[in-house]
Amino acid sequence: MINRTSFDQVLKKAEKPARYIGMEKNSISKDLSTVDIKFAFAFPDVYEVGMSHLGLHILYNLLNNEDYIACERVFAPWIDMENEMRKEGIPLYTLENKEPIKNFDFIGFTLQYEMSYTNIINMLDLGNIPIFSKDRKEDDPLVIAGGPCAYNPEPIADFIDLFVIGEGEEIVLEIMELYRQFKLNGYKRDEFLQEVSKIEGVYVPKFYKVYYKEDNTIERMEPLIDGIPQIINKRIIKDLDKSYYPEKIIVPFIETVHDRIPLEIFRGCTRGCRFCQAGMIYRPVREKEVDTLLELAEKLVNSTGYADISLTSLSSCAYSQLQLLVTKLINKYNEKRVGISLPSLRLDSFSLDILKEIEKVRKTGLTFAPEAGSQRLRDVINKGVTEKDLETAVSYAFEEGWSTIKLYFMIGLPTETKEDLLGIKDLGYKVKNIFFNLPKEKRQGNLKITLSASCFVPKPFTPFQLVGQNSLEEFNEKINFLKNKIKDKKITFNYHDPKLSFLEAVLARGDRRLGKVLVRAWELGCKFDGWSEIFDYDKWMQAFEETGISADFYALRERKFDEVMPWDFIDIGVDKAFLIKEYQKAKEGLLTRDCREGCNNCGINRSFLGGVC
Amino acid sequence: MNLRVKFTKKGYLKYTSHLDLMRLFQRAFRRGNIPIKYSEGYNPQPKMSIASPLALGIESEEEFMDIELSNKFPEKEFIKIMNNELPEGIKILDVKYVDEKKSLPSIVGWSYYEISVKTKNMIDRNVIEAKINKWLSEREIIFERIKFKKGKEIKEVKNIRPLIGNISLVKDDKNISDDTIVFRCLLKSGDSGNLKPTDFLIAIEDYLNLNIEIEMADIKRLNIFAELEGKIQSPM
Numbered sequence: 001m002i003n004r005t006s007f008d009q010v011l012k013k014a015e016k017p018a019r020y021i022g023m024e025k026n027s028i029s030k031d032l033s034t035v036d037i038k039f040a041f042a043f044p045d046v047y048e049v050g051m052s053h054l055g056l057h058i059l060y061n062l063l064n065n066e067d068y069i070a071c072e073r074v075f076a077p078w079i080d081m082e083n084e085m086r087k088e089g090i091p092l093y094t095l096e097n098k099e100p101i102k103n104f105d106f107i108g109f110t111l112q113y114e115m116s117y118t119n120i121i122n123m124l125d126l127g128n129i130p131i132f133s134k135d136r137k138e139d140d141p142l143v144i145a146g147g148p149c150a151y152n153p154e155p156i157a158d159f160i161d162l163f164v165i166g167e168g169e170e171i172v173l174e175i176m177e178l179y180r181q182f183k184l185n186g187y188k189r190d191e192f193l194q195e196v197s198k199i200e201g202v203y204v205p206k207f208y209k210v211y212y213k214e215d216n217t218i219e220r221m222e223p224l225i226d227g228i229p230q231i232i233n234k235r236i237i238k239d240l241d242k243s244y245y246p247e248k249i250i251v252p253f254i255e256t257v258h259d260r261i262p263l264e265i266f267r268g269c270t271r272g273c274r275f276c277q278a279g280m281i282y283r284p285v286r287e288k289e290v291d292t293l294l295e296l297a298e299k300l301v302n303s304t305g306y307a308d309i310s311l312t313s314l315s316s317c318a319y320s321q322l323q324l325l326v327t328k329l330i331n332k333y334n335e336k337r338v339g340i341s342l343p344s345l346r347l348d349s350f351s352l353d354i355l356k357e358i359e360k361v362r363k364t365g366l367t368f369a370p371e372a373g374s375q376r377l378r379d380v381i382n383k384g385v386t387e388k389d390l391e392t393a394v395s396y397a398f399e400e401g402w403s404t405i406k407l408y409f410m411i412g413l414p415t416e417t418k419e420d421l422l423g424i425k426d427l428g429y430k431v432k433n434i435f436f437n438l439p440k441e442k443r444q445g446n447l448k449i450t451l452s453a454s455c456f457v458p459k460p461f462t463p464f465q466l467v468g469q470n471s472l473e474e475f476n477e478k479i480n481f482l483k484n485k486i487k488d489k490k491i492t493f494n495y496h497d498p499k500l501s502f503l504e505a506v507l508a509r510g511d512r513r514l515g516k517v518l519v520r521a522w523e524l525g526c527k528f529d530g531w532s533e534i535f536d537y538d539k540w541m542q543a544f545e546e547t548g549i550s551a552d553f554y555a556l557r558e559r560k561f562d563e564v565m566p567w568d569f570i571d572i573g574v575d576k577a578f579l580i581k582e583y584q585k586a587k588e589g590l591l592t593r594d595c596r597e598g599c600n601n602c603g604i605n606r607s608f609l610g611g612v613c
Numbered sequence: 614m615n616l617r618v619k620f621t622k623k624g625y626l627k628y629t630s631h632l633d634l635m636r637l638f639q640r641a642f643r644r645g646n647i648p649i650k651y652s653e654g655y656n657p658q659p660k661m662s663i664a665s666p667l668a669l670g671i672e673s674e675e676e677f678m679d680i681e682l683s684n685k686f687p688e689k690e691f692i693k694i695m696n697n698e699l700p701e702g703i704k705i706l707d708v709k710y711v712d713e714k715k716s717l718p719s720i721v722g723w724s725y726y727e728i729s730v731k732t733k734n735m736i737d738r739n740v741i742e743a744k745i746n747k748w749l750s751e752r753e754i755i756f757e758r759i760k761f762k763k764g765k766e767i768k769e770v771k772n773i774r775p776l777i778g779n780i781s782l783v784k785d786d787k788n789i790s791d792d793t794i795v796f797r798c799l800l801k802s803g804d805s806g807n808l809k810p811t812d813f814l815i816a817i818e819d820y821l822n823l824n825i826e827i828e829m830a831d832i833k834r835l836n837i838f839a840e841l842e843g844k845i846q847s848p849m
Binding site for chain 2: 009012017018020021023024254255302303304305306307336337
């Protein structure tokens with residue numbers, strides 16, 4: 001346990017000290033001397049962000065359900081707290097027992113976004129754990145990582161002992177069970193790592209060697225030892241309805257990003273938007289039954305006291321029984337003043353009745369994501385949404401009393417022209433006209449339209465994984481072009497920092513050689529890179545310069561069809577040939593139908609028998 | 614049905630804010646199926662009011678709040694259910710149905726604090742006590758501070774003497790280390806005037822020059838008192 005007196009001193013100086021105390025309702029604090037395995041679940045960002053992540057709640061409770069495991073949480077302390085901790089010599093500790101993470105068997109990082117990688121290094125360092133996997137000794141914790149960014153694990157391969165590829169609910173227990181056996185029969189770090197890499201979905205980077213060509217692209221990757229797979233298959237939960245879901249979740253003291261009950265209604269997505277990584281890696285679609293969800297909702301409302309239930313998934317309106325589920329939830333909870341929210345609405349499947357139902361309880365601002373300004377470009381990205389869809393949805397929303405509308409777009413999508421950019425502006429003005437074309441007595445509230453543009457980042461395992469990203473100059477030119485065109489008191493234009501998106505593109509599609517850059521950037525003081533007020537682009541560029549690695553090579557280069565990608569050794573079940581075909585169709589502006597309307601032969605139903613798609 | 618609730622806020626829970634505390638209670642009421650009333654309108658809020666919001670970082674042995682219930686809920690059961698739902702450090706000590714017309718915050722007059730601070734130039738405690746008594750015999754104690762309002766610096770000058778009821782020094786407790794001073798003080802609290810314990814410390818340091826570490830002080834509220842018709846009494 002850390003020194004309580006100095007901890008108290010440190011808390012007095014920290015901003016939002018409740019981030020660091022634990023003790024929340026439904027948190028689980030076991031006697032650490034009585035368990036076989038101590039697992040520190042590490043989220044490489046601040047408490048408020050990490051506590052809003054559903055995966056944390058699932059795995060935390062799943063692991064703690066086993067008597068032989070204690071799972072405790074650890075987050076990245078904010079900069080003020082880190083400084084005080086270093087000054088007082090307090091190592092990074094878990095919230096539950098205030099135990100230094102160094103004393104745990106596993107440190108499990110969840111990889112939700114690339115810009116958190118320097119925080120991983122920093123957290124290990126603050127926990128007095130060697131940052132490089134190769135420097136860890138027998139009694140150091142095993143550093144394990146999973147989550148969406150693990151689908152290209154290579155940029156952080158130097159720091160992580162083992163990765164889990166795919167969904168964690170089953171595999172994590174298989175790994176724990178194996179570890180327990182090793183501990184009973186004489187644990188040796190290397191022997192364990194060899195054995196665990198035979199579990200499907202586990203990737204131990206140090207047992208693989210990458211060979212490069214003269215042009216710096218990858219030639220091949222080979223296992224260094226016998227008996228471990230050449231290709232790592234992702235893991236999925238076949239029957240999501242029967243899969244573990246917590247009946248209690250931790251209720252934070254302080255306000256978090258998503259301060260409500262997350263009710264996961266299904267996994268996967270059948271839409272096939274060509275920029276979207278989640279839409280590919282989480283295939284196939286698996287739904288939970290309405291009755292299962294109602295039962296879970298009941299238990300979660302009773303155990304948390306939350307006043308909101310959020311129906312989460314990649315595209316909630318695609319849930320086959322949404323109407324039924326929403327009606328039942330509302331009938332049940334209206335009186336208890338528990339609200340229902342749908343975080344991801346699509347314009348096309350925008351169900352007026354459902355929105356009406358929800359609105360009876362609470363009304364918030366509406367957000368839509370047309371993603372591109374013109375129909376041509378929306379077809380390129382296979383976002384099957386039309387202008388008519390948007391018009392219908394917005395007209396309805398205004399008539400029902402909404403007046404705050406947010407529209408999300410991406411700039412820098414493949415084949416984008418000036419006309420496509422102007423389409424963003426035109427959509428904004430169109431929405432404004434719809435509002436003012438309503439008879440005056442029907443208009444409610446003060447119209448506020450926000451057009452928000454992010455910079456397109458090509459991601460692994462998407463049809464656009466080969467695309468060269470726009471340069472900073474191109475992004476800035478496009479942003480300025482739009483800024484000058486959009487001049488209206490009712491319409492606000494927001495945009496993301498292209499520098500951040502550039503770095504995200506580098507890390508998303510990087511290989512092992514980026515480990516050097518990450519360490520150098522961290523040494524120069526980079527952390528919390530996803531926080532725009534802290535992100536320091538110049539330090540990153542210095543890190544690239546000093547390590548002799550070209551960032552442009554990873555972000556800007558259009559890759560060839562036959563190039564070996566750093567993540568090609570992972571099989572997500574969707575064929576590489578399908579992704580290439582989709583890219584070619586994109587260039588021709590050809591749509592691919594929603595998988596619910598007929599199979600598009602992506603390969604997933606061959607790879608994972610039992611998946612419904 | 615207006616239920617007056619007396620509770621503690623101790624240990625690490627002192628690091629939760631007033632708003633956190635309100636949220637925490639709301640969720641505990643919901644979990645415990647306490648029949649609390651909600652406000653009307655767009656965003657219904659449970660009807661509860663806390664006597665005197667406690668600043669972040671201050672512990673309390675005795676806090677009060679009033680909650681409105683739609684029907685009478687047995688007192689003992691309320692305490693049992695709620696203490697089961699509340700985190701370690703927040704504990705309901707007592708409840709009582711009151712038919713008070715005045716709101717709880719409006720009747721609160723005084724808070725009694727215990728403040729423990731370390732000092733770099735410790736002197737004889739009797740000397741400190743004598744100095745404090747001299748300080749209190751002044752008619753005016755002028756307290757100045759710079760406030761920031763809308764980006765502008767505003768100098769606030771006020772006489773805080775009427776806001777201080779009494780001060781005593783804990784002298785004969787063996788658990789107090791040699792470099793530590795422990796005060797107990799009664800300070801004005803609530804709508805009729807307010808002196809924050811941290812401002813009190815700044816003022817007393819100004820006078821005593823003991824080089825005390827104000828931001829590291831341990832502050833605990835021991836009691837809250839109502840002032841009704843000139844009499845100081847417990848709100849319970």
